[in-house]
Structures are given as structure tokens and as C-alpha cells.
Amino acid sequence: MAGTPEVRVxxxxxxxxxxxxxxxxxxxxxxxxxxxxxxxICEWVKDxxxxxxxxxxxxxxxxxxxxxxxxxxxxxxxxxxxxxLTRLNAAAKRGTITLLTATKDTERSQAALLAEQLRAxxxxxxxxxxxxxxxxxxDPACWLRRVCPSCGNLxxxxxPTVCPECGSAIAEA
Numbered sequence: 001m002a003g004t005p006e007v008r009v010x011x012x013x014x015x016x017x018x019x020x021x022x023x024x025x026x027x028x029x030x031x032x033x034x035x036x037x038x039x040x041i042c043e044w045v046k047d048x049x050x051x052x053x054x055x056x057x058x059x060x061x062x063x064x065x066x067x068x069x070x071x072x073x074x075x076x077x078x079x080x081x082x083x084x085l086t087r088l089n090a091a092a093k094r095g096t097i098t099l100l101t102a103t104k105d106t107e108r109s110q111a112a113l114l115a116e117q118l119r120a121x122x123x124x125x126x127x128x129x130x131x132x133x134x135x136x137x138x139d140p141a142c143w144l145r146r147v148c149p150s151c152g153n154l155x156x157x158x159x160p161t162v163c164p165e166c167g168s169a170i171a172e173a
Contacts, residue, residue: 007092007115009107012100016040021096024088026111028055031102041100047084050110051075065108069152072113085117092118116151146170
């Protein structure tokens, strides 16, 4: 597969599609009223889900999305979650994958954030060796002002004004 892998996000309650590729449930709790056969999943990756504490705090409240994104990104660095993310990355390299969630608002779900992580990892993996950028892990904390509060992406210019990914204004700190 060339370029960015196809990583889809869907509700687990939606009927499986032949275009889904491998289907991974990324919720910590099994969806109500759904049998494993009807879900049509290849794996339940509950280690990848946010902690119960974070999930309850977020409650899919749109005003908490930016903070949820930051906290969840921190949780994804924990060893168990990092290993699960590595497995999903490997699956995405092999072909289309679909991340499934019971959440009604899939665009503001952990599945959407995971999909972004997987796509970003693929972009970095496919970057030429001589393409040196200053947005690698371990950068100084003073670059925090470059993080888009809406989508969590790092703006490539300093000082940032508009996020190149989602178009949101980035206020000067």
C-alpha cells in the first residue's frame, strides 16, 4: 500500500461493509445488545481504549475534546496501549482497517483520535530521510503554543495563526 493507509472509523452497530477491511473494536466496554457474530470484528482491542476515569470525565462533551485529546495521547504512551497501537499500525500497513466504536458521535470519539494517530504514523514512516522537520517527539515544551486546540495537530510555523489541518484559529499565547 502506498502513502497513507486507509483507516476508517464507523459505529460498531453499522452493518459490516466489504470495504471495511479488518474491523477492530476499540471500546473498553462491549456494545449493548450486539453479539460478537453481528459485530463482525477481527479483534477487540480494549487495551487501546481510554481509561475508565478519562472516558467518564470526557463524557463526549464537545467543550472537553481538546483536553481529552491531550490526556488520551498521554495514555497511548503507556506500554500496554503502545503495544496495542503497534499492532494496529502493523494491520494498517497490510491494508484497510476500520476502527469501531459504539459512540454515536464518531468524529469526537477515541476511535477518530486513534485513526489520526495511525495516519500520522504512516505519514512519518513514508517521509524521505532527508525531510528534516522540527515536530518530532521530545521537542521543547515552549512549542505547546503551536498545538491546535481543536484537533491537536502541531502547526508548522511559529507563531501559528491557523491550523493547516482543520482550519481553526490558534490564539497567540
